[in-house]
Amino acid sequence: MRTRRLALMQAVAALLPLLSAMPPAARASQAPAHKVASAHKTTKPATMTLIDVQGYRRVLEKYRGKPVMVNFWATWCEPCRYEFPMIVELTREYAPKGLAVFGVNLDSDADMHVARNFLAKNQPPFPSYRQKSGIDVDAFYHGVNPAWTGTMPQTIFYDRSGRIAGYFFGGQSREAFEQAIRTILASPEAAPGSH
Numbered sequence: 128m129r130t131r132r133l134a135l136m137q138a139v140a141a142l143l144p145l146l147s148a149m150p151p152a153a154r155a156s157q158a159p160a161h162k163v164a165s166a167h168k169t170t171k172p173a174t175m176t177l178i179d180v181q182g183y184r185r186v187l188e189k190y191r192g193k194p195v196m197v198n199f200w201a202t203w204c205e206p207c208r209y210e211f212p213m214i215v216e217l218t219r220e221y222a223p224k225g226l227a228v229f230g231v232n233l234d235s236d237a238d239m240h241v242a243r244n245f246l247a248k249n250q251p252p253f254p255s256y257r258q259k260s261g262i263d264v265d266a267f268y269h270g271v272n273p274a275w276t277g278t279m280p281q282t283i284f285y286d287r288s289g290r291i292a293g294y295f296f297g298g299q300s301r302e303a304f305e306q307a308i309r310t311i312l313a314s315p316e317a318a319p320g321s322h
Contacts, residue, residue, distance in 0.1 A: 198228070202245050
């Protein structure tokens, strides 16, 4: 046992000069796996507050006076999954110019682990809410946008007074999004007390 310990100590002593000569990045790649894993930031599971039509209106009211883009998405919706990273990029670009953004997820309770993983992967810089289970979805769609029949994705653009300035049903190009965003950013300031 003592011989093994001595041999191990000699081996470590022989490697120390080599390790200290390595650049820090190379030393990190040689670290034990458990130490490397702990060096990476862990992402907390995304939480999404449940909302119904009244809850949606309350969230929207918090942004009164700002141009707002709201994206309705679900992981079962292929165009939603495709355009979501673009919406994340657009938010990072236009939020500093005054755009407010939030998302509303329409996945079922059974798919929440998939939705949370999707959010963790995409890291949106805006809050995400979730449609309450068990509510009348047609009433929700109509209460959010009278023209909406459930086609996904849907993105609604609100002017500074909180009125719908435009909306998209189905996936759209980046150019179409940018044009809609620029339009609501250019909308006049809401007059005090206007609804």
